Amino acid sequence: MNQEKLYNDIIDNFQKLKYALLDAQTFSQEHYGFPPIYYKIMETDEVRVNAYKRTFAHFNNLKGKVVCEAGVGTLALTKHFLPYVKKAYLIENNPDLTDFIKAELKKNGWEDKVELIIGDAMKVKLPEKVDFVIGELMSIYCANEYQVQIFKHLRKFLKPDGKLIPEKIINTVQLGNALFEEGHTHYPILFTRHWPELLSSQEVLNTIDLYKASRFNIKKTTTLKAHLSGTANCIYMNSLVQLTEGINFTGTDSLMPPTVKLLEKPVDLKMGTRVKLHSNFTYGTNLDMAKFYL
Ligand SMILES: C[S@@+](CC[C@H](N)C(=O)[O-])C[C@H]1O[C@@H](n2cnc3c(N)ncnc32)[C@H](O)[C@@H]1O
Incomplete structure (x- = not known):
């Protein structure tokens, strides 16, 4: 599709799309969380993913560290640190994603160092202290998602010199x-x-x-x-x-x-x-x- 035609189609639909993002980002019981389109929006956003990649690189890609990530989704951030860490506790409460996550872990040979927890990150008990708690469960002002509540709970499992991402x-x-x-x-x-x-x-x-x-x-x-x-x-x-x-x-x-x-x-x-x-x-x-x- 040429650029002019594509842009023309968007112009014709500007008004109809005013609330499209709101619909895509709204929690739905039907999906136990977000609809599939929202994962696609997040995965394809280089600005968002690159900000996390730069953070991991800043911390030597978390090499040899014990990490806990809450709300891993489709592993869009996770896959950038998982090859390097010693151990990872990955938490996700959308059961629709379980098969996908398990298949990705198997395909990449990450199963042995990962403990996958399908459940609520606010209720999880970790068996050891971790070097990093990572979580991108953010909504504007943290008004809709549980970023603050989840980090309040998970920071109990952070080592004294451990880091939260974000902070x-x-x-x-x-x-x-x-x-x-x-x-x-x-x-x-x-x-x-x-x-x-x-x-x-x-x-x-x-x-x-x-x-x-x-x-x-x-x-x-x-x-x-x-x-x-x-x-x-x-x-x-x-x-x-x-x-x-x-x-x-x-x-x-x-x-x-x-x-x-x-x-x-x-x-x-x-x-x-x-x-x-x-x-x-x-x-x-x-x-x-x-x-x-x-
Ligand atoms: C904004 S998405 C981010 C997904 C992924 N981290 C990424 O960056 O692409 C947040 C994810 O957290 C999950 N989630 C929300 N609340 C949760 C909770 N209380 N416990 C575990 N996962 C949760 C959602 O199902 C969703 O997959």
């Missing part, structure tokens, strides 16, 4: 105005034309230190400056992830995409003034339940 998440916020179709309170941005009109400064809402985080409900007040006059009806959310110091992942369509969330009620902003944004959300719940208001 820190900085959530930023900006005020804007966007069009929401009936029934929608948030959407991840797939195409830039669905960005909101951005009205304010961008500020840090909160920072998650995964070595220490123990509270899951976040109540914060953030002061933002209106750069433009206009009606704010939404926040524009970004999550900046530090995999290890100096190696970052700041969101793409496959993971933690910048996301637009409706304010409880719209408020008129006057250029140059400061406003207070109140936030109340809980990690590992659902962004629909999160509340943001001025």
Whole structure:
């Protein structure tokens, strides 16, 4: 297919695809987790996978180490460290993936050094302390997935000088105005034309230190400056992830995409003034339940 035709087809479907990413990334009981298309989106995202590959390379590919990875999915990250480690505890709770994971481990001769645990990473007990806990179970602000809860549990099994990958998440916020179709309170941005009109400064809402985080409900007040006059009806959310110091992942369509969330009620902003944004959300719940208001 030539490029012009391909782009033409996308243009014809921009509007229809506004919520496609939201549907692909939404947890479904039917699949005990994510639908197959989401694994394809994640596997093909070089920006996301390369950030992890650079982190593994920074730690000498985890050579000779004992590692635990939660939420291995289709092994998109795992396969880059598994050839080098001494032992790996791999956890995944989507039973639809069991056959695929087992076949990959067998095909590559990794079975002997892997303990595969099909179950909930928040309930797993490891028989030994590990050098690394790895987990990419991230959603914007950690609002939908259990990254914070899982790392709080698994860090109990980390050696005193062990490392978490990732280790820190900085959530930023900006005020804007966007069009929401009936029934929608948030959407991840797939195409830039669905960005909101951005009205304010961008500020840090909160920072998650995964070595220490123990509270899951976040109540914060953030002061933002209106750069433009206009009606704010939404926040524009970004999550900046530090995999290890100096190696970052700041969101793409496959993971933690910048996301637009409706304010409880719209408020008129006057250029140059400061406003207070109140936030109340809980990690590992659902962004629909999160509340943001001025
Ligand atoms: C965002 S995907 C990432 C998959 C893979 N790590 C990758 O980077 O391509 C998160 C994975 O974690 C799994 N997962 C979510 N919650 C889990 C839990 N509590 N215990 C174990 N696995 C979980 C999901 O089924 C999914 O496969």
